[in-house]
Amino acid sequence: MWINQGTSRKASLWNRIQLSCGNVTMEITQQDVEKVAQLARLAVTPAEKDTFAKQLSQILKHVDKLNQYETTGVEPTSTVMGQVNVFREDVIRPSLSSDKALANAPEREADGFVVPKIVEER
Amino acid sequence: MSLHKLSLIELQRKFKAGEVTAAEIVRAYSLRISQIEPKVRAFVTHTQESTSMQAESLDQKLKSWRKTMPLSGMPLAIKDNICTDGVFTTCSSRMLQNFVPPYDATVIAKLRAQDYILLGKTNLDEFAMGSSTENSAFGPSRNPWNLQCVPGGSSGGSAAAVAAEECAAALGSDTGGSIRQPAAFCGVVGLKPTYGRVSRYGLVAFASSLDQIGPITRNVSDAAFLLGAIAGHDPLDSTSIDRPVPDYMKSLQKRDLKNLRVGVPVEFFTEGLDPEVEQAVRSAIEELRHLGAEVKEVRLPRTDAAVAVYYVIATAEASSNLARFDGVKFGFRAKETKDLLELYIKTRQEGFGPEVKRRIMLGTYVLSAGYYDAYYGKAQAVRTLVCQDFEAAFKEVDLIVTPTTPTPAFRLGEKSEDPLQMYLSDVFTISVNLAGLPAISLPCGFSKAGLPIGLQLIGRGFEEETVLRAAHAYEQSAQWHQKKPTIR
Ligand SMILES: NC(=O)CC[C@H](N)C(=O)O
Numbered sequence: 183m184w185i186n187q188g189t190s191r192k193a194s195l196w197n198r199i200q201l202s203c204g205n206v207t208m209e210i211t212q213q214d215v216e217k218v219a220q221l222a223r224l225a226v227t228p229a230e231k232d233t234f235a236k237q238l239s240q241i242l243k244h245v246d247k248l249n250q251y252e253t254t255g256v257e258p259t260s261t262v263m264g265q266v267n268v269f270r271e272d273v274i275r276p277s278l279s280s281d282k283a284l285a286n287a288p289e290r291e292a293d294g295f296v297v298p299k300i301v302e303e304r
Numbered sequence: 305m306s307l308h309k310l311s312l313i314e315l316q317r318k319f320k321a322g323e324v325t326a327a328e329i330v331r332a333y334s335l336r337i338s339q340i341e342p343k344v345r346a347f348v349t350h351t352q353e354s355t356s357m358q359a360e361s362l363d364q365k366l367k368s369w370r371k372t373m374p375l376s377g378m379p380l381a382i383k384d385n386i387c388t389d390g391v392f393t394t395c396s397s398r399m400l401q402n403f404v405p406p407y408d409a410t411v412i413a414k415l416r417a418q419d420y421i422l423l424g425k426t427n428l429d430e431f432a433m434g435s436s437t438e439n440s441a442f443g444p445s446r447n448p449w450n451l452q453c454v455p456g457g458s459s460g461g462s463a464a465a466v467a468a469e470e471c472a473a474a475l476g477s478d479t480g481g482s483i484r485q486p487a488a489f490c491g492v493v494g495l496k497p498t499y500g501r502v503s504r505y506g507l508v509a510f511a512s513s514l515d516q517i518g519p520i521t522r523n524v525s526d527a528a529f530l531l532g533a534i535a536g537h538d539p540l541d542s543t544s545i546d547r548p549v550p551d552y553m554k555s556l557q558k559r560d561l562k563n564l565r566v567g568v569p570v571e572f573f574t575e576g577l578d579p580e581v582e583q584a585v586r587s588a589i590e591e592l593r594h595l596g597a598e599v600k601e602v603r604l605p606r607t608d609a610a611v612a613v614y615y616v617i618a619t620a621e622a623s624s625n626l627a628r629f630d631g632v633k634f635g636f637r638a639k640e641t642k643d644l645l646e647l648y649i650k651t652r653q654e655g656f657g658p659e660v661k662r663r664i665m666l667g668t669y670v671l672s673a674g675y676y677d678a679y680y681g682k683a684q685a686v687r688t689l690v691c692q693d694f695e696a697a698f699k700e701v702d703l704i705v706t707p708t709t710p711t712p713a714f715r716l717g718e719k720s721e722d723p724l725q726m727y728l729s730d731v732f733t734i735s736v737n738l739a740g741l742p743a744i745s746l747p748c749g750f751s752k753a754g755l756p757i758g759l760q761l762i763g764r765g766f767e768e769e770t771v772l773r774a775a776h777a778y779e780q781s782a783q784w785h786q787k788k789p790t791i792r
Contacts, residue, residue, distance in 0.1 A: 215665070222623060222668040223630070223645075224661055225653040238666060240724050245612045248682050251689060258684030259691060261513055261543070262740030263500045263765055268542040282406040288637030295632055298644050 210238040307332035312378060312472045312526040319377045322370065326359035326377040326421065333379050333423055337470050343791055345445045346455075346465035348384050349392045349425040355379075362419050375418035375533055381471035383462045384425035385432055386517065387506040388412050391422065395508050396440035397430045399629050399636045399655035409506020410541065411475060411517050411534040418533065423471050426461030430657045431626065432482055432510045434458050435729055438720045439659040446716075447489060448789040449755055453713040456486030462520045463490040468791060473521040473530055477507055479514045480614050481708075481733025484745035487520055488708035488758020491747045491787070493775070494520045495527045498765045499740030500545035502531075503538030509625040511618040512543075514737040523785045524746060524776040528552035531768065547766060555769035556776045561595040564774060567602035567701030572732060578711040584749030584757040585707045588778060592705065595777050602697040602704065606689045610735035611727055613690060616670050616683035617738075623667025629655060662723060691739045698764050703774055706732055708745040708758030732760060742768045744775045747784040756784075 212231045215238065219226045226234060280293050289296040307315065307329055318324050334352055341347060362377055382388060385395045387405035389412070394400045408416060429439035437445045437460035445461045447453040448468040455464040459476030463486035466474050476483040478496040487494025495518045502517045509515065519530035532553065537546040568589060573582060593599045631637035631651030638650035656664070670679035697704060709732060719726045736743045741762055748759035759778070763771040779785055 210669075214669075218665045218669050218672070221672060222664045223627075223648040223652055224656070224664065225649045226661075230658075230661075234662060234665060237662060237723055238669070241615060241666060241727070244724060244727075245616060245679065245683075247609060247612045248616075248679075248686050251606065251609060251686050253682065253685035253689070256685040256688050258681060259687040259738075260684060262691065262738075263498065263543075263545060265500060265543045265545070270539070278406055285406060286403055286634035288631060288635070297632055298641060298647055300644050 210235050210242065306336075308336040308469045310472070311522050313529055315472055316374065316378060320372050326362040327356070329377055329379055330355050330359040330421060333471065337423070340468050340470055340791055343446060343451055344448055344464050344468045344470070345443065346426055346461040346468065346470055347381065347424040348394055348396060348427050348440075348442050348461065351391060351422050351424050354391075355421055355423060359421060362421075373418040374529070375415060375420040377419065377421060379421045379423045379472050380415065381423050381426050381462055381465045381474040382412065383428055383459050383474070383476045385428060385477060385508040385510075386412060386475060387508070388422065388425065392425065393508070394425070394442075395431045396428045396437075396442055397656065397660070398441045400508075401441070401636065403635055405506070407506065410503035410538045412506065414534055426459070426465055426474060428461055429458040430660050431508065431622070432458040432477055432479060433622070433659050433663055435481070435485060435726055436714075436716075436719070437461060438716065439657060441657055444716060447713050447755075448791050449491060450713070450753070451792075453715055453755065454489065456489035456713060458482040458486075459494075459520060460486045460489075463487050463492055463494065466490070466492045466520050466522060467789060469788070473519060473526050475517055475530075475534070476520045477510075477515060477517050478737065479511050480618060480737050481730045483518045483520060484708050484733050484743060484758070484760060485730065487745045488756065488760075489713040491750075491756030491784075491789070492520060492522060493524055493527050493744065493746045493785070494518065495531060495744045495768070495771075496736065496742065497531060497535065497768060498742045499737075500543055501535050501742070501766065501768065503536070503541040503544045505538055505540040511621040512625065513621060514618060524744070524772060524779045525553070525556055527744065528556055528772045528776075545766075550769055552769060552772055555773045558773055559777050559780065561592060561597040561774055561777055564597045564703060564770070565701040566592055566597045566599045566774070567697055567704045568599060569602050569604040569607065569697070569704060569706060571604050571607040572706040576710050577707065580751045581707050581709070581711060581757050585705075585759055588748040588759045588782070589705055591778055591782060592774065595781060597774070600701065602701055604693040604697060604735070606686065606693050607731070607735055609686050610690055610738060611731055613683045613686050613738055614730075614734045615666065615727060616679050617687065619663045619667035620671050620680050621667070623664045623671065626660070626664055631655070659723070687738050690735050694735075694739045694741060702764070702767075702770055704762040706760045706762070708732060708760040712751045712753070712755035712757055736762055741765055742771050744771050746775050746779055747787075748778075748782065749784060750787070
């Protein structure tokens, strides 16, 4: 993952963000697109790489607007109507039968989901 | 009179009085749908067959014991991101093309308990991401007022179905305007309830801190009626709030608006606002004054930031919510993959359309190390400022009135190549979701080209009654809801 790929790249991207705070446009490169796609478990074709780079740059340029707003000391909002964590008793309740739960499986065998082999044989 | 012309409440009265049977209702709507649907394409799944059976058994049941519930026999359409037990729920995505939920969303369970009739599932932008239904994997729906125009989105199928009289009423979902904007474009009523008023259990999650389910209807009374049926606390949605559900129909009884202070935010009437829209909205404001409301200017200075805040927060939440689509337990799975990683990547590559990918990438980017504070943290802080603007305004007024959209419906293809332009068309609806407030859109006139124009009324949290009361008073004096499209 790119976040672990050494600090030099991270630092250079970080610098660009700082620059963008001074209203210098944040450019997303095709390499950036590739890395993000990898993180998001997506694949991108060369053509998509190009369009996404342009479009994401454009969108992030708009997002740069946020830097016009002073937010020192402003609490971040993650929920709005006063919701708090809700706890419940850990009790056994009726749930889906395994047949129902498996009904949408792309591939099943008996009572399980089939996936490609994950563990290597020795 | 043909049954499809009746509003939800009119039809309900007739059914309750035993003047029509459920089978007759279903026949009337099947006919209507078969005539209109080739042009409008509001639905992705029709449930005609099971519906007829359902209607007949309901009629049988009522024969022996005539006790109807408020929504018994009422023919509704449901946006296809709301789970319906045993009926396809596709989110208009290839990823869920064959997905049949094993359970009902809470709103559906409530409707089903009242013996409603499900006419079908309506089209949307894939995973509710979009403003036109052009992002649907199954092709766009059309605006009944002009088939070359979009119906809006993402609940475009629901709004088009209501406007084209293909259902008595519908449910949609609203994350950044997806109930109100299509309602405005299609000349119908759309209500986004307060965040937490209606359970989100069984709504396929897009941006969990913003999503709400709400009614799309032919008039304000129908919206009040349907909201009452779906609202309320649900232990299965920990963000739903435990507060009594008022009788929303009662709030409509008061016809004048004396003692109501209405605010007009100056920031909404700037460049980019179509002159015809401005004029219609200004006349509507005059009408509210005429009805007794005290109208004054208010300021929402951070309105300008809303789209930027939204496209960080909504995409961040979406990138996390949509991580579940991995081809393992349900949904689409790509063929011939050699290992698990390739299974994930190919499945997501082939299963998601371009807009969904763009959002997942943007969301992943703003959450990634080194960017989290600069984008996500910053957006959450500016979200606080947007909320504070509303709080300040609501100290001076009880209701805020704005246009729902800057322009009437645009043409198919007009914005589909330019995502940012599409995003910016939602400026007037998005800040309401960021603050979690209730808001309605209802028709307030037509452009010269004959396209509907929407008026938005925004209330304080959990004050749906005030919103509905003002909307109803305006609707009854203006009567725009009587105008129906000629579909050709
Ligand atoms: N679901 C919605 O409310 C969508 C809002 C906005 N049009 C978007 O694309 O995200």
